[in-house]
Amino acid sequence: MTKFKSSAPLKILLLCLISVVSCHQEKGPTVTSATAQSYLDEVVGLMKANSINRKTIDWTVFKAKVDAQAQGAQTIADTYPAIQLGLTLLGDNHSMYYPTTGTVIYGTKTVACTDANIVTGTIYKGVGYVKVSSFDGGGSDASKFAQSIQGAIKAADNDSLKGWIVDLRGNLGGNMWPMIAGVGPLLGEGICGYFLDPDGNASAWSYQKGSALLNQAELTKVESAYTIRKANSKVAVLTDQATASSGEAVAIAFKGRPNTRSFGKATCGLSTANVTNRLSDGALLNLTQSTMANRSKQAYGSSIPVDEVIAAEKVVAEATSWLLQ
Structure with a gap:
């Protein structure tokens, strides 16, 4: 009887083969599951139908890149890196995805909405000062x-x-709607801006009798509307690089208003x-779908310049100087 003897080289070869198989198994499946692929198709389908850049994106290339990123995904959560890539490829810097669990997912942005510490400065007694901060709420809170x-505005208003x-x-x-409704007494009645979609359709935003409206739909209304004592008073609008999105909408609303000038720095660019x-699982996909425009329908879509570029420590003083001229 011939006895089989195990040699050292054979043992090494077997170990290497086992290692290769083990490594291959650790990489996981290479075929994306039907569940994951269907979900990704849903997300990309919404992007293709609604994105502000839908007419300029090569969607065949877009889909191929997103699918490649999701290769092997088995669950909806596995598709998150691919969704993040899709948000980046949209190129709008503003779209975002809210999963049912976990943190908000953004694409890689080319803008940074940050600035140095805000220096308020001394407010002259003959100048009314109104701060409009970020706000995310709705309903009665809005x-x-x-x-x-x-x-x-009412508390600061007087005849002098x-x-x-x-x-x-x-x-x-x-x-943006409670912000527009809030500053309405200074904006004045009527249309103060527009949304322009890629097909050229315009939706107007306006302030009327205590309400902020989109076209004729009332989105936020104050319980008791105030009217300033001096109509068409001078208004100095202060912005910086940390003025973004709905903050930029308010800045745009003042563009074209008589006796109005802006000071500080250009806005962030959203x-x-x-x-x-x-989405089908309850997640939310916030897609950028239109461009903000002023009351003359001049479109922005990026950073909004100021009339006077002023350093933070001097902006209030310079704005006050103009108001008192």
């Missing part, structure tokens, strides 16, 4: 927020005022509008 801004400062520095956005889309 009405209360708008009312608080109008309340600040030379003008107003509307401070938008550090306003990173949120819900002057576009997002629309929320609910």
Whole structure:
């Protein structure tokens, strides 16, 4: 009987083969599951139908890149890196994805909505000062927020005022409608801006009798609307690089208003509008779908320049000097 003897080289070969098989198994499946692929198709389908850049994106290439990133995904959570890539490829810097669990997912951005510490400075007694901060709420909270801004305007208003400062520095956005309703007494009645979609359709935003409206739909209303004592008073609008999104919408609303000038720094560059889309699993896909434009329909979509570029420590003084001229 011939006996089989195990040699050292044979043992090494077997170990190497086992190692290769083990490594291959650790990499996981290479075929994306039907569940994951269907979900990814849903997300990309919404992007293709609604993105502000839908007419300029090569969607065949887009889909191929996203699918490649998701290769082997088995669950919806496994598709998150591919969704993040899709958000980056949209190129709008503003779209985002809210998973059912976990943190918000953004694409890689080419803008940074940050700035140095805000220096308020001394407010001259002949100038009304109104701060408009970020706000994300809705419903009755939105009405209360708008009312608080109008309340600040009412408290500061008097017959001796030379003008107003509307401070938008550090306003990173949120819900623009209570902001518009809040500053309405200074904006004045009527259309103050538009959303323009890629097909050229325009939707107007306006302030009327205490309400912020999109076309004719009332989105936020204060309980008690205030009217300033001097109509068409001078208004100085302050912005910086941390003024973004809905904060930029307020800045745009003042563009074209008589007796108005802006001071500080250009805004961040997210002057576009997002629309929320609910996905089959309950997650939310906020897609950038239109560009903000002023009351003359001049489109922005990026950073909004100021009339006077002023350093942070001097901006209030310079704005005040103009108001008192």
